[in-house]
Amino acid sequence: MSWSNRYVGIPFKEFGRESVGCDCYGLAVLVYLQELGMQLTSYAGDYVSCEERKDLNALFSDAIEFGPWRKVEGPAQAFDIALFRIGNLAAHCGVVVENGRMLHVQGEDQVKVENYRTGTWQPRLIGHYRHEDMRVRADD
Numbered sequence: 481m482s483w484s485n486r487y488v489g490i491p492f493k494e495f496g497r498e499s500v501g502c503d504c505y506g507l508a509v510l511v512y513l514q515e516l517g518m519q520l521t522s523y524a525g526d527y528v529s530c531e532e533r534k535d536l537n538a539l540f541s542d543a544i545e546f547g548p549w550r551k552v553e554g555p556a557q558a559f560d561i562a563l564f565r566i567g568n569l570a571a572h573c574g575v576v577v578e579n580g581r582m583l584h585v586q587g588e589d590q591v592k593v594e595n596y597r598t599g600t601w602q603p604r605l606i607g608h609y610r611h612e613d614m615r616v617r618a619d620d
Contacts, residue, residue, distance in 0.1 A: 537569035
């Protein structure tokens, strides 16, 4: 059984950061805490709603430019973040389960594992990002 199965079925909840409901980044916060023991910055309250794509884009852009997320060169690994465009803005993310498959939640749906190398997600993929603390662990 994959670690990702523990999250499948959690309902979407805007600003959610718990197993009773979460949004896309909230899912990353939950997974990193429960699976890796890492406390990510929540950002809950730093954006008006999940529909405010400009707010989300600004948060993702700052986290990439100033840290703690760094672009991955080469294949993605479990727990990397796959970042996607909605329109022209970075506004959705998923947690990589294995290269090409992500755990994510969107809209009024529930958490699921989905292939992002085909279908609607493939042309929206901006890239993969790894938390700087994960880079240290990988280099150990």
